[in-house]
Structure formats: structure tokens, C-alpha cells
Amino acid sequence: MKVFLKLRWFFKERRREYFIGILMLTLVAILQLVPPKVIGYTIDEIGDGTLTASALTKWVGIIVASAILMYIMRYYWRQMIFGSSNYLAKNLREKLFRHFTKMSPSFYQKRRVGDLMAHATNDISAVQQTAGGGVLTLFDSITTGTFVILAMAITIDWRLTLIALIPMPFMALLTNYYGKLLHERFRHAQAAFSDLNDKTQESISGMKVIKTFGQQRDDIDDFTHLSNDVVDKNMRVAKIDSLFDPTISLVIGVSFFLSLGFGAKFITEGAMTIGDLIAFTTYLGLLVWPMLAIGMLFNIVERGSASYDRIEQLLNEPVEIMDKTGAYDVRPKGDLAFHVDSFTFPEDATPSLTNVHFDLKQGQTLGIVGKTGSGKTAILKLLLREFDGYKGNITYGDIAIDDYKMLALREAIGYVPQDHFLFSSTIYKNIAFTNPDAAQEKVEHAATLAHIHDDILGFTEGYATIVGERGVSLSGGQKQRISIARALMMEPELLILDDSLSAVDAKTEEAILHALKASRENATTIITSHRLSAIQHAHVIIVMHEGTVVEKGTHEELMDLRGRYYDMYELQQLEQQVEKGGM
């Protein structure tokens, strides 16, 4: 039941609706008491031979009036209570989504997409049920149960009422025990659903790869295994679930049995009339629902509580990278100084960067080269403040990057990542992502600089062409260039191309670099690349090796060194010549 306390912030928020709903529920619980009593009176009047036509009309009139009132009130409490529970779902969904947008990459590294989606769907729906069905069953069982028992004790016979209630404590004990079992089993069932969700999401996203490698059979086996696990765990929940109804029916059955036996005895002793006993057993019938409601209540509440715990746990995960108090809300500008003595990724044992130092004047271009895994992207991740916790300092315009507001910093940096992501939307919207109201000419200008404008015009619907999820209908090079156009739309102070020209040919690469140089004279650029032609004209080039800078200088200076850069350059020249020769 603690979940109701945990949700009190929400009940407070919608107190008006819940107050009206619960008031209506209570009135219905009272009105329900009328018909059995009226039936009891009518039967006694028939027995005594005193029932007249006008008395019968009166009794029927009372029953009809209470039925109409109950109809109206039942309609309203449903609206108030179940309607409000939708707002809890909405609220939690938005909270989760906002939380997701604040989390840093390391969170997404730890958490799986399917699991996060399960939280945002299945778990929220279980909590929503608590605020709807849970509140209903709680108040309905309390009000109906109390009023029915009071009516039985006060208006009929308190001794018979006590006798009829003898089996109830057993039911309370048993349902409490079932509730505890259910909580644990439901938690496992939800976790299994998260795994299945994750598998489904990953398999659908990776279907092309799965098929290419002919792994469908294995994938189906994996899926079946997880699906069976979900069924097994839900069957374990269902086993407990199924115990509630028979237990309650058994307890009520024993109550009926005791009432009839002792009721008959009281009638023969003259302490009760037959009408009283009929009214009593009808009341006992009315107790079935509150008892069932208690069973349902445990069920709903235990599920809701397990799910709320899961959601809370997720929401309580700290946001790792936050704005400092009083952080500058200005777009960074100026020279860049990167001085990192060492940096280790959160889950790693050894540093990925050691002694990486470079300075870049505003308007200059930095080229970063190095073998795969040498730390090129790690440098960019620190610049983007995707990770904190490095030893050293990184300043932009003489201010440490963590002294800027995160949003201000990110707005100044146009980052084109290695793994491009295009939204399932039009090309126009993908390019104008950071500025959806941008004029067509601006979008076209960015596309022209990124050398993708002509390609777009070649598509049947031009800029209005929809690109599928992750842009499946485009070539790798086209996706790269759309991503570059998207970054250029921000008119960034710092443009970062993280191996973003790898899928275009040398001529297109040269054209793009030329266009960037001409249009971004005063803005800074960082390019990482495996192909040296992309960084050859940079003002500064650093050569990375095993997380550290091993060479630094201009192309000419590095060639004169005759070190790693020189070797790489010679090798690439040779490869080019072989390619040309081959052609």
C-alpha cells in the first residue's frame, strides 16, 4: 500500500477529481444498502399479509430511484478516477522522457533501449492502474464493506454479523501473503519483458545484418528463448493471481453457510424474521464485491508498486553532466586550448588519453590522425562535454568549457559524428533540424556547401523526400553529407568532422573542404580522418598513437620529421598510385 503514499504528490495535484470520485463512490456504497432492506420489508409484509398496492408502489419507486442515482454516480466516479489516472501516465511519461534527454552517453551505454522503452510503456501502465483501479478497489472495498457490515449489524442482527465475519481474518492473512509473492514475481516478469523488448528492438534494427550473415535461425531461437521466459515468469504471476478469487469465494461461501445455519436458529427462536434473513444474505452477497476488490487491490497495488520502484530507480539515476551554478549562458567563441593530462572512460581501467595538449586559434583548422582506437574520438567527446572527469583543463575563449551552460556550449559546436543518424522525416527537416523554421535558401545553402544539393534535386521529391529510419534509402556518402549540412545550419563557431568524409570520393572531399574553407573563414574546424588528404591543409595536425600525441605540426613539418605521419602519407600515396595503375 506504500505506493499510494509515494503517489500522494499526484493525488494532491488532482485532489478535486479524486475528492468528487471518492464522494460518489461512498454515496453509491450507501445507496446500495437500500434495495436489500426494501426487499426484506416487502417479504415480511407479504408474510404478514399487510402488503398493499400503494406500499408496493412505494417500495418499487424507492428501488428505481436509488438505481437511477447509482447509475449517474457510477458514471461520474469512473470519469473522475479512471480519467485522472491518464494524467499520471502522461506526467510520468514526460518526466522519464525529460530525464532521458538530460542523460549523458555513459547512461545509454549502460542501459538498453528496449529496457528504457519497457519502463516508458508497461511500467507506466501498471502505475496508471494503481491510480485508477487501485484507488477504486481501495475505497470501494472500504466504503461498501463498512456500510454493508454496519447495515447488517445495526439494522438486522449484530450477533449474526459477527458470526458471518469469522472467516474474514483468514482471508486478510492469505491475500496479504499472496500480495508479497506477487510483488516479487511481477518484478521478475517486468524485467523479462524488458529483455524481450530489447531483443525485439535490436533484432529489428539489425535485421539487415542478421540476414546478411544468415543468422535468422539463431535469432529466432534467441527470441523464442526470451519469449518463453516472459511467458514462464508471467505464468508464475498468474498462478498467484488465480489464488485470489477461489480464496475469496471459499471464505464468502463459509460465511453464507454460517449465516444460514445460525439465521435459521435465530428465526426459530423468534429473534429474527424471514425477511431479515433474506435481507442479511442479500447484504452478504453485496460483501462479495468488496472482498474481491480487496484481492484485486493487492494485485493491482503490488504490480503498480513494483513498476513504480523501477521507474523511480531510473529517475533517480543522477544526471552526470550538469550545468554549474552561475555557468555562463553565452555562446563560446575564440581560441581553443586543450590540455588533458589523462582521461579514463567511466567503465574502463586504463586511460584512453594521456598528455594530449594542443592550442587552436579562432579560425584555424586542426587535423587529428591516427590508427583506429588511438583516441581521436575521445578528444572530441571531451570537447563536447559528453564526459567530465579528466585531469587537465579545456578552455574555449579563455573560459573552461564546464563553466559554460551545456546548451550554450553545444550550440556553438556543429558536430558531425562517425555514425550518422537521420530521422524518419524529410531531407529538409533533417538538415534544418536545429532550426526548423529556417528559410529554404538557407537549407539549400548548407546543402550546397556540403555538396549534397545536386543529389537532393535528383530525388523524386527533392528536399521533401522522406528518408526512412536511419536513412536507409541513401548511400553512406549521401548520409554523411546531409549530416554535414545539418551541422552547418547551426553556423557553428567550431565545426567538428569526425571521420565524416570517409564515404565520399577524393574529389568530393576536396570540393567540400574547399567550400568550408571559403565560407567559414573566421570559424574553427577540427577534422579527424584516416585519409590524410582531408587534413593536409590544416594549420595544426596532431598524430595520435595509443591515446597520446606522438607528433604535432603542419603537413610540411611532419613530413620533414619522417616519422609516423610521413610513413602514413607515403603509404597512402602508394595506395593511390596502385589504384590509379589498376584503373
Ligand SMILES: Nc1ncnc2c1ncn2[C@@H]1O[C@H](COP(=O)(O)OP(=O)(O)OP(=O)(O)O)[C@@H](O)[C@H]1O
Ligand atoms: N564510451 C567509451 N567507454 C569506454 N571506452 C571507450 C569509449 N569510447 C572509446 N573508448 C575506448 O577509448 C579508446 C579510444 O577510442 P576512440 O573512439 O577515441 O578511437 P578513435 O581514434 O576515434 O578510433 P576510430 O578511428 O576507429 O574512430 C579505445 O580503446 C576505445 O575502446
